[in-house]
Amino acid sequence: MRKFVLVFAFLMAAPLFVAQKAAASASWQKTVDEALPLLGHRNWILIVDSAYPLQSSAGVETVETGADQIEVVRYVMGAIDKSIHVRPDFFMDAELPFVQEEDAPGTTAYRDAIAKLLDGQTIQSELHERLIEEVDRAGQLVHVLVLKTRLAVPYSSVFIRLNCKYWGDDAEERLRSKMGPPPEAPGVAPVPQPQPAQQAPPPAQPEPQAPPSGSDQNPPPATPQSN
Secondary structure, eight states: OHHHHHHHHHHHHHHHHHHHHHHHHHHHHHHHHHHGGGOOTTOEEEEEOTTOOOOOOTTEEEEEOOSOHHHHHHHHHHHHHHOSSEEEEEEEETTGGGOOTTTSTTHHHHHHHHHHHTTTSOEEEEOHHHHHHHHHHHTTTSOEEEEEOSOOOTTOOEEEEEEETTSOHHHHHHHHHHHOSOOOOTTOOOOOOOOOOOOOOOOOOOOOOOOOTTTTTSOOOOOOOOO
């Protein structure tokens, strides 16, 4: 009887577990779908491994997906591709190519899988600490969505900085070139520029004065002194 009760309890709990897992999966996907229309140029979406730190910047939102990282990356890429306003700039840790399989089992398989998924994309490589610092600074100004996965491979996070889909980098360069130097901010006095040193003029020489008329030619006679 007791064995029957345990089996019955397991059968009743199994559908609940599956439903909870499905709800969690739908939750992170819904988060991506709802956030993407609001995100734009300079926002970030990170798909990270399970040990990625919980960042404290006000703009950083972290969501636990409980999903496979490759699955999440594929979903985010598809959502971005279907959007009309953003395109991805990919960044990955510079340390990943140097992680050894014996030190982190599963690294080789992950590198092969992510390389296949990102084939054709331009991926910029940066040190892990610098990427975290850049995301932290961005989180002080703009929104950053961090999607944590159950991946347990070090230096495997995928950093996506969103860019404008309908305005290319070449167009931006041409625009800035035509604009020239940025104008001075209104109300700001121009900064005085140092002037070259000038040589001081020589001191004025006194003009010679003419002697009184007749006094210099005939000096007055001496006055006789009395004894």
